[in-house]
Amino acid sequence: MFLWGTATAAYQIEGAVAEDGRGASIWDTFSHDPGRTRDGHTGDVACDHYHRWREDVALMSGLGVNAYRFSVAWTRVLPDGSGAVNAKGLDFYERLVDGLLEAGVTPVPTLFHWDLPQALEDRGGWLSRDVSGLFAEYAAVVGERLADRVPMWITLNEPFIHMAFGYGLGIHAPGRALLLDALPVAHHQLLGHGLAVQALRAAGAREVAITNNCTPVWPASGAEEDVAAAAAYDTLHNRLFNDPVLLGAYPDLTAFGIRPDGAAGEGPELSSVLGVRDGDLAVISAPLDGLGVNYYNPTRISAPADDGLPFTDAGVTGYPTTAFGWPVVPDGLRELLTGLRDRYGEALPPVYVTENGCSQADEPTPEGVVDDPERIAFLRDHIAAVERARAEGVDVRGYFVWSLLDNFEWAEGYHQRFGLVHVDFAGGKRTPKASYHWYREHIAAALRP
Numbered sequence: 473m474f475l476w477g478t479a480t481a482a483y484q485i486e487g488a489v490a491e492d493g494r495g496a497s498i499w500d501t502f503s504h505d506p507g508r509t510r511d512g513h514t515g516d517v518a519c520d521h522y523h524r525w526r527e528d529v530a531l532m533s534g535l536g537v538n539a540y541r542f543s544v545a546w547t548r549v550l551p552d553g554s555g556a557v558n559a560k561g562l563d564f565y566e567r568l569v570d571g572l573l574e575a576g577v578t579p580v581p582t583l584f585h586w587d588l589p590q591a592l593e594d595r596g597g598w599l600s601r602d603v604s605g606l607f608a609e610y611a612a613v614v615g616e617r618l619a620d621r622v623p624m625w626i627t628l629n630e631p632f633i634h635m636a637f638g639y640g641l642g643i644h645a646p647g648r649a650l651l652l653d654a655l656p657v658a659h660h661q662l663l664g665h666g667l668a669v670q671a672l673r674a675a676g677a678r679e680v681a682i683t684n685n686c687t688p689v690w691p692a693s694g695a696e697e698d699v700a701a702a703a704a705y706d707t708l709h710n711r712l713f714n715d716p717v718l719l720g721a722y723p724d725l726t727a728f729g730i731r732p733d734g735a736a737g738e739g740p741e742l743s744s745v746l747g748v749r750d751g752d753l754a755v756i757s758a759p760l761d762g763l764g765v766n767y768y769n770p771t772r773i774s775a776p777a778d779d780g781l782p783f784t785d786a787g788v789t790g791y792p793t794t795a796f797g798w799p800v801v802p803d804g805l806r807e808l809l810t811g812l813r814d815r816y817g818e819a820l821p822p823v824y825v826t827e828n829g830c831s832q833a834d835e836p837t838p839e840g841v842v843d844d845p846e847r848i849a850f851l852r853d854h855i856a857a858v859e860r861a862r863a864e865g866v867d868v869r870g871y872f873v874w875s876l877l878d879n880f881e882w883a884e885g886y887h888q889r890f891g892l893v894h895v896d897f898a899g900g901k902r903t904p905k906a907s908y909h910w911y912r913e914h915i916a917a918a919l920r921p
C-alpha cells in the first residue's frame with residue numbers, strides 16, 4: 473500500500489531535554505551558544521511532544537495517515553553516545569511505536585536526524601571514523617527492541633545537509649566551518665549507514681532505507697562554465713551521497729581538486745581525503761529496500777566566484793516563494809524522481825518522498841481558524857508531480873509531509889512554520905490548519921477502494 477504520512481524529528485518536537493536520563497546532544501550545546509540560532513531559540517521545550525505524544529498520535533489518527541516518520545534521539549537511548557543504555561529512553565520510543573500501531577499508523581523511525589551525542593562530538597564527531605561503528609551499535613540497541621514491530625527503518629536523514637551546514641559552513645550544530653575539509657563527514661556518515669544496515673538486519677529489520685536531501689541542479693545558462701559548475705554542485709549535493717549507496721563508488725571529485733585513486737596528476741587522492749578504506753564501499757552499498765528523498769526546491773548554479781568552491785548559487789527566480797524564501801517549483805519533484813530513475817536505473821530501489829512541505833506565516837484568527845491556502849496549493853501541486861513521476865514509470869511508494877507540527881526549525885528557531893498543525897509555542901496548544909483537513913480528504917480519497 474502507498475504510504476501517506478507526515479514527518480518530524482526528535483530535537484525539533486520533543487522538548488524534555490533533561491528528562492528521564494536523556495544526555496546532551498550537539499543541538500543542545502549549539503542552540504544554547506548565544507548568536508547561533510535566531511532569537512536564541514532552543515529545543516528545550518519545542519512542541520513538548522515527549523509529554524503530549526498521545527495527543528499527537530490522535531492528531532495523526534484523525535488525519536488518516538497510514539505512516540509516520542519520526543526520529544529517535546540517540547542521547548535518550550545512549551546518553552553518552554555509547555556504553556550504558558538508558559531504559560527510560562528506549563521505553564519512550566516503544567510506547568510511541570505501540571501507540572502508533574494501535575492507531576493503525578505504521579512507524580517509520582529515522583535513527584539519526586542531526587542530534588549527535590555531545591560526548592561523541594567531544595571525540596571528533598563525524599570527522600572521527602569511530603563514530604560510524606558507534607552509530608551501528610546504537611542502531612543495534614534500538615533495532616533489537618523494536619524490529620519485531622517496526623516494518624521500515626531509515627538510517628540517516630540528509631547526510632549532505634549535516635555535513636555542509638554542520639561541518640562545512642558552521643550554520644548548524646556542531647558549528648564547524650571547515651569547508652571542503654568537512655568531506656570525511658560524508659564518508660563516515662555513509663559508513664555508519666552501511667554498518668547500521670547490517671545491525672538492523674541482524675536484529676530482524678524487514679526494510680531499511682536512507683534519506684537523502686536531493687535537488688535538481690539547473691545551470692544558470694548554457695555557457696560551458698555554468699554547466700561545469702552545475703555538474704560540480706550536483707556531484708557534491710546529490711551524487712556524493714547517492715552514488716556510493718546505490719552504485720558502490722564515489723563520483724569523480726576532480727572539480728574539487730581531488731584526484732581519482734591511482735590517477736596521475738596533482739592533488740590528494742579521493743580515498744585519502746575522504747578516509748575510505750578497503751571494503752568500506754561494499755558495506756555502504758549493501759542492498760536497500762528504499763531510497764528516501766527529501767525535496768524542497770531546485771538549485772540554480774553559475775560559474776565559481778572567488779571563494780575556493782567550484783560553483784556559485786545563482787538563486788532560482790521567477791517562482792512564488794515560501795516564508796523561508798524558497799522557490800516553489802512542484803515540477804522539480806517530478807524532474808528529480810525521473811532523474812534518479814534515469815541516472816541509477818535498475819540500481820534504484822523503490823523511492824519514498826520522506827519530506828516535502830513549506831513554511832508559511834500561519835497564525836490563528838480570533839475564532840481559532842488557521843487558513844493556509846498556500847500550503848494546500850503547495851501540497852496539491854507536489855503530490856500531482858509525484859503522480860506524474862509514477863505515470864512516467866518511477867516506483868514511488870510513499871509521500872510524507874514535512875511536517876505534522878510547527879516545530880523548531882534549527883537555526884531559524886520557531887520562526888518557520890512547516891506544520892499541518894499549528895502549535896502555540898507559549899503553551900503547546902495544537903490547532904489543525906486548513907491544510908490538515910485538505911490532506912485528510914486527499915488521503916481518504918486516495919485510499920478509498
Ligand code: IFM
Nearest residue numbers: 481484630766827874881
Ligand atoms: O526541518 C527540516 C528537517 O529537519 C530536515 N529537512 C528540511 C526541513 C525544513 O528545513
